[in-house]
Amino acid sequence: MQMKKLITLACSAAIAGLSGTASAQISGDTVKIGVLTDLSGTYSDLAGSGAVLATQMAIDDFIAEAKPSFKVEMVSADHQNKADIASNKAREWFEREGVDAATELVTTSTALAVMKIAKEMNKIALMSGPASTPITNEQCNDVSVHYTYDTYALANGTAKAVTKQGGKTWFFLTADYAFGQALEKDSSAVVVANGGKVLGSVRHPFPASDFSSFLLQAQASGAQIIGLANAGADTTNAIKQASEFGITPKQSLAGLLMFITDVHSLGLKSTQGMYLTTGFYWDLNDATRAWSKRFFDKQKRMPSMVQAGQYSSVLHYLRAVKAAGTDDTAKVMAQMKKTPINDFFAKNGKIRDDGRMIHDMYLVQVKKPEESKYPWDYYHVRQTIPAAEAFQPLSESRCPLIKK
Amino acid sequence: MEIFGVPSALLGSQLLVGLINGSFYAILSLGLAIIFGLLNIINFAHGAQYMMGAFVAWIALTKFGVNYWVALLLAPIVIGALGVLLERTMLCKLYKLDHLYGLLLTFGLALIFEGVFRDQYGISGQSYPVPALLEGGVNLGFMYLPIYRGWIVVAALTVCFGTWFMIEKTKLGAYLRAGTENPQMVQALGINVPLLITFTYGYGVALAAFAGVLAAPVYQVNPLMGSNLIIVVFAVVVIGGMGSIMGAIVTGLGLGLIEGLTRVFYPEGSAVVVFIIMVIVLLVRPAGLFGKS
Numbered sequence: 001m002q003m004k005k006l007i008t009l010a011c012s013a014a015i016a017g018l019s020g021t022a023s024a025q026i027s028g029d030t031v032k033i034g035v036l037t038d039l040s041g042t043y044s045d046l047a048g049s050g051a052v053l054a055t056q057m058a059i060d061d062f063i064a065e066a067k068p069s070f071k072v073e074m075v076s077a078d079h080q081n082k083a084d085i086a087s088n089k090a091r092e093w094f095e096r097e098g099v100d101a102a103t104e105l106v107t108t109s110t111a112l113a114v115m116k117i118a119k120e121m122n123k124i125a126l127m128s129g130p131a132s133t134p135i136t137n138e139q140c141n142d143v144s145v146h147y148t149y150d151t152y153a154l155a156n157g158t159a160k161a162v163t164k165q166g167g168k169t170w171f172f173l174t175a176d177y178a179f180g181q182a183l184e185k186d187s188s189a190v191v192v193a194n195g196g197k198v199l200g201s202v203r204h205p206f207p208a209s210d211f212s213s214f215l216l217q218a219q220a221s222g223a224q225i226i227g228l229a230n231a232g233a234d235t236t237n238a239i240k241q242a243s244e245f246g247i248t249p250k251q252s253l254a255g256l257l258m259f260i261t262d263v264h265s266l267g268l269k270s271t272q273g274m275y276l277t278t279g280f281y282w283d284l285n286d287a288t289r290a291w292s293k294r295f296f297d298k299q300k301r302m303p304s305m306v307q308a309g310q311y312s313s314v315l316h317y318l319r320a321v322k323a324a325g326t327d328d329t330a331k332v333m334a335q336m337k338k339t340p341i342n343d344f345f346a347k348n349g350k351i352r353d354d355g356r357m358i359h360d361m362y363l364v365q366v367k368k369p370e371e372s373k374y375p376w377d378y379y380h381v382r383q384t385i386p387a388a389e390a391f392q393p394l395s396e397s398r399c400p401l402i403k404k
Numbered sequence: 405m406e407i408f409g410v411p412s413a414l415l416g417s418q419l420l421v422g423l424i425n426g427s428f429y430a431i432l433s434l435g436l437a438i439i440f441g442l443l444n445i446i447n448f449a450h451g452a453q454y455m456m457g458a459f460v461a462w463i464a465l466t467k468f469g470v471n472y473w474v475a476l477l478l479a480p481i482v483i484g485a486l487g488v489l490l491e492r493t494m495l496c497k498l499y500k501l502d503h504l505y506g507l508l509l510t511f512g513l514a515l516i517f518e519g520v521f522r523d524q525y526g527i528s529g530q531s532y533p534v535p536a537l538l539e540g541g542v543n544l545g546f547m548y549l550p551i552y553r554g555w556i557v558v559a560a561l562t563v564c565f566g567t568w569f570m571i572e573k574t575k576l577g578a579y580l581r582a583g584t585e586n587p588q589m590v591q592a593l594g595i596n597v598p599l600l601i602t603f604t605y606g607y608g609v610a611l612a613a614f615a616g617v618l619a620a621p622v623y624q625v626n627p628l629m630g631s632n633l634i635i636v637v638f639a640v641v642v643i644g645g646m647g648s649i650m651g652a653i654v655t656g657l658g659l660g661l662i663e664g665l666t667r668v669f670y671p672e673g674s675a676v677v678v679f680i681i682m683v684i685v686l687l688v689r690p691a692g693l694f695g696k697s
Contacts, residue, residue: 041527044522045528207632209632210421213667216414216547217668220411220413220414233626233628240531245548262528265530266531
């Protein structure tokens with residue numbers, strides 16, 4: 001009996017000792033970052049293993065610059081673009097593995113699911129991959145940051161520029177799910193606001209491989225511009241088949257969400273002259289080139305805006321943890337919102353109360369094959385859209401956190 | 405002129421596009437039907453083999469400068485040989501077991517093939533140019549038809565009916581059909597049935613690879629291109645009647661046309677129309693339109 005008491009005592013002492021360290025400001029003396037992304041599906045080139053690499057680069061750079069007293073670890077998992085897999089994994093990470101922040105979260109449906117879990121468990125969600133505006137509107141919360149871009153910024157960049165340059169009549173080819181519909185809705189509003197007219201739209205199943213029927217309907221509409229409110233393989237297949245059917249160059253295509261990986265995959269011959277909006281281009285300046293070259297050496301591809309945004313968001317998070325001296329969610333969020341973001345990705349970027357990170361966006365035009373001088377030399381930067389204009393103004397916000 | 409509120413020119417062009425897609429369905433479902441007819445194997449790797457056919461063409465062009473026409477022959481031979489290897493080493497062990505085992509094995513293989521190509525080439529896909537001879541298009545009055553799309557129909561139908569002729573009208577075909585009905589008896593008559601079976605699987609797979617090369621200039625060559633298509637093709641085979649050669653060809657073309665029409669009148673439904681037809685056919689004629697119950 002005596003012995004048993006002694007053991008109990010020893011155990012309690014040990015536990016007390018443990019909780020002694022835990023009451024230090026960083027739980028477990030470790031900051032753990034989870035990268036939850038598409039490692040195998042449609043979006044695995046633009047996010048995927050490149051996003052995992054970007055996260056590791058951010059951790060390495062942070063440790064080198066800040067020499068923190070705590071450890072930083074990373075875990076990663078494939079959510080397969082499915083909301084249920086994403087939320088199960090996030091819950092497991094938060095509950096059992098001591099993950100402090102779930103990051104990347106490409107595909108809107110997975111992002112919305114994980115945001116809810118993060119709020120419930122009082123952890124952080126950093127989203128560099130997903131696109132839809134509900135993330136910072138109807139579904140917004142105070143533990144989430146939407147970092148790289150959104151459908152509002154895309155529409156506001158591409159649709160506005162194309163309409164202003166004389167593309168007055170539009171026909172949309174829309175992926176038949178939440179993201180495609182949001183993109184079509186945001187873009188139609190911009191077209192109409194700039195004096196254009198929407199002649200119609202056709203909703204195609206997601207994913208689809210043959211677009212000829214839909215393209216012929218777009219052709220028959222006689223619209224000057226065919227807006228592609230889809231992404232990934234749907235966009236690339238539609239562009240390829242449009243030139244096959246002689247639709248381009250008589251009518252023009254506007255890719256409302258295109259990544260550099262899409263342009264790379266299609267080649268300049270079939271994408272030349274297209275306008276697109278991006279949050280990042282590797283060849284903007286010396287700082288972007290230097291970072292992208294490091295990325296390229298490991299990944300053998302130039303980074304997409306999602307991957308660059310992933311690096312920036314993780315680094316910003318880690319710096320905030322260090323500055324706040326804690327990994328407590330509320331304090332880190334406050335620190336992140338208070339500190340402007342200045343790195344190769346963003347100049348004076350700022351996280352608003354609705355969770356939207358606002359920074360300059362770029363309207364670019366794809367080069368002609370003969371204008372491209374070296375590998376991955378794909379874009380003319382036509383316009384820098386200042387942060388204040390690029391994103392949805394707070395006055396239009398539908399986020400309950402924004403008091404008006 | 406308008407038909408149900410749709411301009412007839414648009415309707416005509418959609419029917420033609422439907423016929424083009426139907427050609428792909430026909431050639432893929434034909435391969436599946438042949439394999440099922442003789443081997444009793446539900447070949448779930450068919451989509452992956454179609455994808456690999458396209459990749460062989462792309463690799464041959466970019467790495468070795470081998471042109472489209474050679475690839476059209478080369479890819480079916482390479483992938484067909486791979487099929488023969490699979491049949492000899494793995495599938496041959498499953499003939500006595502339930503269908504389910506063959507399905508699981510080929511499904512697993514499909515996942516492995518797709519995984520390997522995804523790891524090597526990523527997901528965004530590769531561009532394969534239309535061969536110079538078939539570039540451009542002709543104006544048919546109601547639509548602009550790319551010459552290459554016309555070629556798809558010609559090539560696919562030639563191969564389909566050639567295959568039908570071989571199976572239904574030649575001596576080799578007679579052996580094949582006899583082997584399907586009663587393998588022991590045919591074996592007893594001195595015909596090498598295992599060799600016949602290996603050849604058949606190789607040929608079915610080669611058809612998939614051929615379709616892959618045909619598809620390469622039209623779609624992005626990407627590791628998942630087969631898995632998007634294969635489920636529809638299975639539905640086509642079920643509607644036509646498992647194992648029926650002519651059933652697979654006719655149903656493939658017919659469903660292409662119906663899908664084309666759905667895309668005009670109710671585009672949102674175009675992904676499911678084939679399955680709705682499948683349900684109806686299974687209720688009314690469980691053996692399929694051309695199947696023998």
